[in-house]
Amino acid sequence: MTALVHVEDLRVVARNAEGADVEIVKGVGFSIKKGEVLALIGESGSGKTTIALSLMGYARSGCRISGGTVRIGEQDVLGLDNAGLAALRGRTVAYIAQSAASAFNPSKTLMDQVIESALIHRTMTREAAEAKAVGLFRALALPDPERIGARYPHQVSGGQLQRVMAAMAFITDPALVILDEPTTALDVTTQIEVLNAFRNVVRQLGTTAVYVSHDLAVVAQMADRIVVLRGGEVRENSSTPRLLSAPTSPYTASLLAAAEPAPRQLDPLAHGSAPLLQVRGLVAGYGPPDSSGLPSKRILSDIDLTIERGATVGVIGESGSGKTTLARVIAGMVPAARGSILLDGEPLVGGAARTREQFRRVQFVFQNADTALNPAHTIERILARPLAFYHGMDRAAQAKRVRELLDLVKLPAAVAARRPGELSGGQKQRINLARALAAKPDLILCDEITSALDTVVAAAILDLMAELRRELKVSTLFISHDINTVRAICDDIVVLYAGAKVEARPRSALATPPFHPYSHLLISSVPELRQGWLEEVAERAPAGLPPIGPVASTPGLCTFLHRCSVRIDGVCTQTVPPRRQLPGGGQILCHHSGQALRTMQAPLQRFEELA
Missing domain, CATH: 3.40.50.300 (P-loop containing nucleotide triphosphate hydrolases)
Structure with a gap:
């Protein structure tokens, strides 16, 4: 031809x-x-x-x-x-x-x-x-x-x-x-x-x-x-x-x-000490208050979350599931309407009431480094600002620490004189991370930091995250819509859907069912490196999935109800789902028993092989 x-x-x-x-x-x-x-x-x-x-x-x-x-x-x-x-x-x-x-x-x-x-x-x-x-x-x-x-x-x-x-x-x-x-x-x-x-x-x-x-x-x-x-x-x-x-x-x-990130080797966590961060009964949103005094537009509903010292917790879900809002509430950018956030057992307040020390201990790494880094400033100036703000360093101390931070994120010292526009996407994301590390935080909130990167650069960032964990013992909340990515570096994985925590489990239990029906959808939707996969998944997936949205009739009903292919009419449509404990660790928010879900969900061979 x-x-x-x-x-x-x-x-x-x-x-x-x-x-x-x-x-x-x-x-x-x-x-x-x-x-x-x-x-x-x-x-x-x-x-x-x-x-x-x-x-x-x-x-x-x-x-x-x-x-x-x-x-x-x-x-x-x-x-x-x-x-x-x-x-x-x-x-x-x-x-x-x-x-x-x-x-x-x-x-x-x-x-x-x-x-x-x-x-x-x-x-x-x-x-x-x-x-x-x-x-x-x-x-x-x-x-x-x-x-x-x-x-x-x-x-x-x-x-x-x-x-x-x-x-x-x-x-x-x-x-x-x-x-x-x-x-x-x-x-x-x-x-x-x-x-x-x-x-x-x-x-x-x-x-x-x-x-x-x-x-x-x-x-x-x-x-x-x-x-x-x-x-x-x-x-x-x-x-x-x-x-x-x-x-x-x-x-x-x-x-x-x-193309398929392999799980990184994670150091065992120290047991016996109190968790670094605890989130209990968190509700957040926006809009005028309703009859219960809560925001009329709920983004998060009754979220519980624990992050141990030195641990990495992954939060996964589609756009609109509430992942970024959760991180912003923890960071103090969005107020909590109800619930509590404890850092080392002490209340972590939001907004202007948070102290400089509390802000220092919890740092945010934004998804888009292009908009997070001031294009008019040199990398040295970008990294020096938190050093002066949080630690009061003079110029000589700042210059020395900037070199150390660049070395920490595997960048040459010459990068300090450049501006963000002169760096690649992966280099800018490393600077984004280095700026957070400059505060010497206890907890880093990483919001989709590899989503815009190619597979090779993203893999290098994941390797860097694993190495920083070993060296600095810093805790991380890692947000992503890619289950392969969170599985590569996280100890525990939380699945959000329409503001509700529908599943939580340790990484070791991610390889086999039972899964919440939404988690099963996410796992089976990850493209496989073979021809014909798209035809297979398109045939078995529900045609034209409705957008994320809460059910409007009875408060507390399963948020995944209208998209669930295994819902039980007369049960799921009328009754609040129970939170079931899983034998291998973790929990799911579902009316189906673990055994019933295990029977419905054939083992995902690729995830078992990666385990």
């Missing part, structure tokens, strides 16, 4: 801080057949997004395409003038970005934005474009396809917005669609829905596509062929089955090994 896309000797340069050009894409070449899905995979800085954007004749600020050939059909993309490129983009080549939230105009309806490129390129009338958009909404499994276009971006979920952006790309029947990390920020359950919708539409339309990702397990479900990149060079170009079963490059083998 004749190639639709042909790339030969592509080269891209970037201007460095000294004003010199540095080559970041180095003679890359590949072809894509019509109807084929090609994946570009590699760690951050490998050049995958830069190469994908080159297919549109585009280079990001500070970069330029310095050589090579890019042909799509009969068009020489790199030879086009500005008018030619404007005619190409959105018509011949369409782009689906990683962050749907930042790709939409909040002041326009979804329909107006989806059909915009069809109107600009004059491929059809407005009436025809709107009818086609509704058809795409339906094909992409969006709810209420006839009316969802009248909504605004903030009125739909992240997974739905990602699919609306796909409709925007497909509206002009482009010859090539570029999908740039379109599911990286999504929960595992939402990711399944979005991947399944993308794959079905690509197959139905016979679309040629480039899928950019750092996740080999996701790529295995989407791609016919995979190009592995490192340092702007091609390390391997192979069919998906061959690459997964017999990689020829050692680097590809390392990516395969990093």
Whole structure:
């Protein structure tokens, strides 16, 4: 079959801080057949997004395409003038970005934005474009396809917005669609829905596509062929089955090994001492108080949590489950409406009433290092501020401690003179962590700190967390939506759903059932590194899972009720579920007995093998 896309000797340069050009894409070449899905995979800085954007004749600020050939059909993309490129983009080549939230105009309806490129390129009338958009909404499994276009971006979920952006790309029947990390920020359950919708539409339309990702397990479900990149060079170009079963490059083998984080060796905890942190009966939310005096919008309901000294407790759940709110209440950023938080047995108050010493002892590491670090300040200044604030260090002492902190997080001393924009994503997250460590805390709250990182960098951060635990004996609350990640470094795992703690168990008991039905859904939704997995899970998963939301009828009913495939009508729909103790340790909030759940839930072989 004749190639639709042909790339030969592509080269891209970037201007460095000294004003010199540095080559970041180095003679890359590949072809894509019509109807084929090609994946570009590699760690951050490998050049995958830069190469994908080159297919549109585009280079990001500070970069330029310095050589090579890019042909799509009969068009020489790199030879086009500005008018030619404007005619190409959105018509011949369409782009689906990683962050749907930042790709939409909040002041326009979804329909107006989806059909915009069809109107600009004059491929059809407005009436025809709107009818086609509704058809795409339906094909992409969006709810209420006839009316969802009248909504605004903030009125739909992240997974739905990602699919609306796909409709925007497909509206002009482009010859090539570029999908740039379109599911990286999504929960595992939402990711399944979005991947399944993308794959079905690509197959139905016979679309040629480039899928950019750092996740080999996701790529295995989407791609016919995979190009592995490192340092702007091609390390391997192979069919998906061959690459997964017999990689020829050692680097590809390392990516395969990093795809499923192995549990880190954890030091045994010292028993006999009182817990570092205890959370009891915690209720939190926002909005005016209801008749009971509690917030009308509850985010957390009756949460109990214990963190031992030197322990790492993982908190897992989808977006909207209350994970970040829990961490923010513990950190004093959000007030508790009811319940208590004890640090070393003493009440840990919230807001302005918390002392400087209490703030020092509990530090927060934010999910997005890009927004957490001031881009105008040097790394030395960023790390020096908590040293002066909490410890009163003078400049000489600050400079010495900054070097020690950089060494602690495995960064060279020269990084101190740089600004955040000059660092990679993994380096910025290490600085984020070093800033928290500068206070010498007893407890660190880590909020999704590896979710935006590629597998290799994320694995390095997990190794660093395990090493810091051994060296500093600091306790950690580790928040994630990836059960593999929390299982890699946590002693105990807590599962939240719609603000309720539905399960808690030690890591040693995570390998086999019984699981709460929601935990079982999360575990079975983690992509496996083999082709065909998506088809299998899509067949057994409930079609179109409803969004997270509490049941409205009787207070205290199971929050997972409307999504549960094993609910008992007449019991689950009327009675508050009991909290059942598990034989292997831990507890679940469910009407089913442990034995009944164990019978319903076949052992998950991959988790047993990792145990």
